């Protein structure tokens with residue numbers, strides 16, 4: 001069985017790379033910290049007797065052949081990049097858990113029918129370039145030259161950062177995998193929410209990954225003197241935006257499943273004594289059910305138009321991103337649930353509100369995810385925590401699921 005001590009020791013070692021004074025980690029893509037993390041992970045892959053390679057997009061993988069080398073592989077993945085001042089578990093648990101599973105299979109001398117691979121994807125978080133899941137996009141062949149022009153805060157585009165890291169952006173197409181080469185994709189990840197903690201369960205079976213819509217709302221009113229313009233003759237862009245923010249909350253809450261967030265706001269001209277003439281809002285809407293999400297979006301748009309019309313404010317919507325939800329494969333869900341039962345754990349199904357690489361890999365092969373209980377639901381924060389026992393339990397479930405999907409004849 002999997003070695004929980006070894007997994008925990010590796011999690012602690014990896015967490016030291018990019019550790020900041022505030023206690024969190026910062027490992028952005030194509031930086032020395034990320035390189036050091038990948039080198040450490042590659043050394044673990046070698047200890048697990050895996051064939052290690054890095055593809056044209058910087059995805060680091062370790063492979064163990066099956067009885068039939070031409071059979072499609074079972075792929076286990078996650079990431080080692082982080083947000084700024086992030087936690088120790090988001091990403092590393094899935095990569096190190098995957099290596100632990102393969103090392104256990106090796107030590108037990110188990111021969112699987114299918115090859116099994118573990119991959120650390122390049123830049124899942126999008127913390128540096130505001131474009132996440134770079135590595136898994138490349139795997140599907142959907143990483144475009146346009147995508148590689150996204151810049152970081154210093155104006156360095158992805159393609160330049162890749163060159164600086166010794167990768168050739170002209171060749172990212174080589175990282176694409178054919179659907180025929182993959183049998184299944186599995187990811188072990190912390191829940192980043194409080195559902196499992198509330199249920200008193202160490203692990204859960206993910207039903208699917210919610211699809212996000214990202215919009216930018218631009219409000220145009222008229223700037224004016226805060227002292228001399230009567231309330232009845234104002235065209236206050238921020239007051240209109242505030243009403244729309246209330247509408248977002250109401251409409252998302254009324255669905256019972258959609259979540260809506262305004263995370264950015266820009267006010268022009270931004271003076272204490274000036275009526276705001278222009279406002280830009282970001283809007284993030286997500287749901288596991290695309291139709292429910294899109295209906296909520298429709299009602300928000302309609303009611304926002306009405307509010308702005310009533311207030312004499314111009315309103316326009318820009319679309320930054322629209323991804324469909326990615327349902328997990330029924331077959332993989334059943335396999336994970338069976339593994340839970342074998343370990344005496346009640347199988348519990350829950351959706352993922354957060355995005356993961358599996359959203360993209362699902363375009364290539366059936367996808368499944370196992371969640372591990374997060375303490376207080378805290379994530380993207382130095383306080384992010386899952387216990388040693390829960391990490392080990394999650395890894396055991398991953399091990400049983402991999403053996404089931406990779407086959408033993």
Ligand SMILES: [Zn+2]
Nearest residue numbers: 090091124189
């Ligand atoms: Zn993650």
